[in-house]
Amino acid sequence: MITDHSTQAGPLFELRGISKSFPGVRALDDVSFEIHPGEVHMLLGENGAGKSTLMKVLCGAYTADAGEFAHRGEPVHIDGPADARRYGIAVIFQEFTLVPYLNIAQNIFLGREFKSGFPGWVDAAGMHREARRILDQLGLALDTRTMVADLGVAHQQMVEIAKALSQQAKILVLDEPTAALSDRETERLFAMIAKLKADGVAMVYISHRMAEVFELGDRITVLRDGRKIATRMPGETAPAELVSLMVGRKVDMSYARSERPPAGPRVLDVRNVHTNSGLVDVSLNVRAGEIVGLAGLVGSGRTEVARAIFGADRVTSGTVEVFGKVQRGDPAKARALGVALIPEGRKTQGLALIRSVADNLLLAGLHKHFGKRWFSPRHGLAIARSLIERLRVVTPGPLQRVGLLSGGNQQKVVIGKWLNAESKLFLFDEPTRGIDVGAKAEIFALLDQLVRGGAAVLMISSELPEIIAVCDRTYVMREGRVAGELARAQMTEQSILTLGMHDA
């Protein structure tokens, strides 16, 4: 099925006709895939397209229902992580596989501890030495005795990468590795990838960022609905084609924005806010009928601004005024004032995964629909059905457990929860993270609809093109402060980056 364009030596590893089903879902359907030494093979697809399942099959976490593997042309079996490791397969997962109360060295070598003379005993000194060497390669000056629990997210991601590197992998799988990294760290990672490539390591790289796809990729494979749709060379394709392959139809990448009426009165006024979470003298405002961006590097304090407005973090000085009223309470009070927070962590902060779609949709708006006390399941279901329809949530029904939906549909449920609460000020924190292109477009359309209806939106995003396309103006954060404000006409990737970078 695959025509071999690039390599002379033949593939290092092949998957042939892999299928994998879960109850009710066919996650992978006859997927074939090959990896050559010294190449970066980009893997693209919407959420739920089967990328993660494919990776888990490859690393032995799942066992395939059908299909076979070949290593250097020899048929092999992969029946667990140990088998995968034998063929030099290592994975950097999106969700961290670190143990919080073990130190960096212990984490890097978890399951591969250095043996010492005494059975069961580990050679701790040796592990620290080797860990030091790997961290140095990555330019990380962390003490290898530091507990992982004490590291920030970016550092944890770097440790995760160090862990994969330490396995001297022949095949390295990276699942959205830059999602939590700063630009500087991303640069360092890319340099590392280049070096590994030169050493002949084969890499499978999953990404949602088009820029990365074209910067790093030697070959690009698109998955959709558990099937392989196409494999392209970067020189022979363009982003628009890849996107249409992913969604199965043509999508306009520009999120074209309709002209909106001029913004109304100020509904959010943040003045000189300081918090324990690291905000310093933050002032900003949002008016009714406008979408205001909040840009900045990861860790610059964007999420903290949203949490402070919503009352999730304590404001130590300064004021937050919502609809003319000072908000100094908790999320319950913010909700009562009409504020909505669509948090960054959909699964951990946004949804009760074991509860139904309806339960989740209703949670924030209970007081609106049912008064103070009485709840009616039948009325609740009716409300949920209409929200599902309005947001086009793909679900077998309102009683489906929300944890079983795809990422984009889960995000719609989170948003629906707040529509139901009749909120007037929406704080979106990375609303499109981990969401496929089709769903992104739908969400932006929804934002547009919201502000047209008189609501106000503050949107945090790491995707500068999104900010530029969607927002009326944007604030840029740097080190817990507002570094500047850009009007619509001033917003370019260059101007935002300049404000957000430290050395500017």
Added chain:
Amino acid sequence: MHDAVTAAPAPNFLERLQRAGSAGGAAIVLLVLFAVFALAGRNFLTPGNLVNIAMQSTILLLLALPMTLIILTEGLDLSMGAVLTLCNVVLALVAVKTGALAPALAAALAVGLAFGLLNGTLVAALRIPPFVATLGTLGVAQGLALVVTDGQSVVGIPDAVQQMNSGLWFGLLPPPIAIAALAYLAMHLLLYQTRFGAYVFALGGNREALTLAGIHARGNLIAVYVLGGLMAGLAALLLTARINAGHPTAAIGMEFDAIAAVAVGGTSFERGKGWLLGTVLGVLAVGVLRNGLNLMSVPSSVQVSAIGVLVIVALLIDAFRGDRR
């Protein structure tokens, strides 16, 4: 971020202590209790009394040590007191029958092993929540202890067993203290120096990481519960020697004391956060409190409440210190 990549300072010892399990609560409580009792009671700070406290704490310590490991895996073992009781009864019965220590201890350890395996299998293989599984085996062990003795004490324990409670080992330590110290040492090394120890932290902190690293998580989890059962068997030796009998309700409820001691010692129920030495402090805090209050002739009802206050205050101190992070 620019400076995000620069070095985080290497943790100093104190910070490491604090991180290891907030650590503060138990240590502070223990110090305060020591100071108060030393000032208030004439007999408290005598070598004899300190040995007393140590002796009284040994059995609980033997339960609390493996309990720490179990809690580190985000587990719980409610059956430990009942299993200890059953082991006590079995050890006594076998000792009376054979007149020797070795077969009796072997029988107790075998019973402990069996219950450890049962707990581990229920939790790890059948995926029954630890609280439920061990609540069930609590009933089973307690029932068996009553059934095999028909509610009666077992007496006539041979001297070989009783000697475990008298004399000095190495010319220095009474055997129970020596055994407890060795048990602590072994557990410490096991937890901090071996792969198994790292896996214990991983079982609670991030079980999937362990599986993805190709480690048999279930097997290690079962091993943790087996360790608990075996330690209950060993504790049965000390208990039998101490009361010179087997009794079908001798240690009922002691699992809660052990859990409380672990919590007082700063081990958290979540994410594999904990500190083994803290558990020792927690056990000693309870022991010192009871002993000190007895020496001061405090009414028993006040003693009962004082234990509750101790547990809550120790946790409060940790909670407030935790805030500062």
Added chain:
Amino acid sequence: MTAASLDLNRGPLAHLSQGTRSVVYRLLAMALIAAAMSFASEAFLTSNNLLNVLRQASLLFLLASGLTLVILTAGLDLSVGANVALSACLAATVIKGTGSVALGVAAGLGAGSLVGLANGLLVTLLRIPPFIATYGMLWILHGVTYWFMKGETIHGFPPAFRAVGSGYWLGVPIPVYVMLLFLAAGIVFAQRTTWGQEIYAIGANPEAARLSGVPVRRRLVLVYVASGAMAGLASLIFLARLNSAEGDIGETLTLPAIAAVLIGGTSLFGGVGSMLGTLVGAVILTLVLNFMNLLTINANWQPLVTGVIVVLAVFLDNLTRKGDSR
């Protein structure tokens, strides 16, 4: 994935929600147990005996119903038994001292609720894990009770009060009505109020609930107060039934109450469970002990049998909850 799983998503119960199905299974199990028992003992399947079982189950249920709410939020209340003891002793003292049943009832309910409030504040404001907070509370309550009672017994209450524990109305013991009343109240509270919905949500994901504007702390305090109040209520029924109060009343009730909740299908991880399930759990537990009494089986076997039932119930639950990693 579970080690083994039955495909119960097909078949006649497929259209029911997970929660309803799990209660239906339990009712079936209960009927089966009862049927099996009626073969073994003639005395078992008499209306007298069944009412008797229900009356005995009522106490357990009252305690377990409050606990159910607590466990739904992924919490725990180990102090319920000790709370019963203290509340009963206070209520008894007030009744004897003032001669007023109303004041005594107020004292019992008030004391129980206050203890619940203390638990709730320890758990929410001071952020002590529920297991430890309520375990510490257990000791404190025992100490206070011992100090207060000084080993005495208070006995002999007005007949009108005692009727609540031992009387009949239309041939059915009054505690059974109390149980049914609070079952209904519990179901309405859990299923038909916004607070109930929020409590389930808190159990399923406290952070998501908080960020949805649910006042999590207040709801948590509420469930602990509810648990305390139910302990207070149970203490009154207890008092009326035993016609006396002593310091060790209720000491042995906590673990059976927790067992009833667990047998009833409420998950310790929160967010899953029901009041009706807890009732069935309490009845199953009582049935078995009643049956052992009827056959005069050695009581030494009781803890063992209870333990096996708890594990079995949760294990079967795991089998029927397909693909649920919890």
Added chain:
Amino acid sequence: MKTLQTMTLTLAALAALAAAGVARADNERLAVFTKNQTNPYFQAVRLGTEAASRQMKATVTHYVPTKPDSIPEQMSQIEDVIVKKPDAIVFIPVDYKAMAPGVQKINTAKIPVVNVTDRSEVGAFVSFVGASDYDLGKETARALFKAMGGKGNVIGIEGVKGSLTNIDRQRGMRDALKDFPNIKLLASQPGNYQRLQALQVMENLMQSYPQIDGVFAANDAMASGAIEAMEAANRKALVVGINGTKEAIDAINAGKMLATGDYNGFLQGCLGTMAALRSLRGQPVPKEIVLPAAVIDKANAARHAVPVEQRSCPRWEDAVKG
């Protein structure tokens, strides 16, 4: 830091509060061990020791396990008390067999000790003061069987299996049964000396046995439980218990209960304390003082109606003959 200080202070205050409760006396100091804080019987014993020590100008300190009847805990308390070296000890073992090492420790420390209520299997005692459970069981049962007219069905509700009191009381009852061939013991189930358990056992047994004429409960709390169960079911039977608690005497006066064996914890406490003090003061003490088995029924209930708190100990010479 502030909170920390507060909590440190709380702890210190707790300990100080405790210190305030310490009794000081220049006379003999006695340590009294009882089994638990909940059973009225042991409270009666404690009151007896206090009354006696007041009369004889000594002080007592009580040691009660925080967990009822805990063997390891009483063992620890003995060790703690030995550190304090009281002049003498009045001792009720939580288990008559399993406390042997504790008694040996007391003996090794050469502290004179009087054994009360449960006769310890091992150890050297100044004296044993107790009632005969066997005789009490037998006499109380006899009173029941006689009142039943020598025929009918009886239910037994037993105490904690393996406890000395229960073993002997059951033995006494069964021996009494031998003299009444027309009385049938339908069933005997444990209620563990607990009211609620006895109540439920009774409720359940009433389902199996439509005709119950008498109930022999091994203590008064269980007897009360049985009475409550029968009243609720509108059934009646003659009920006896053992211990002679105030509750039982009230019930006898009210006609609900037939009789109770007088275990007389107060007197046991008195005599135990007196024996200890007498021996310290060089006065003679018999090796064994066994109270005669007395059954309290309606005829003699008035004599026993004085609340324990208001009783005073009899003179030694009146109580101890020979």
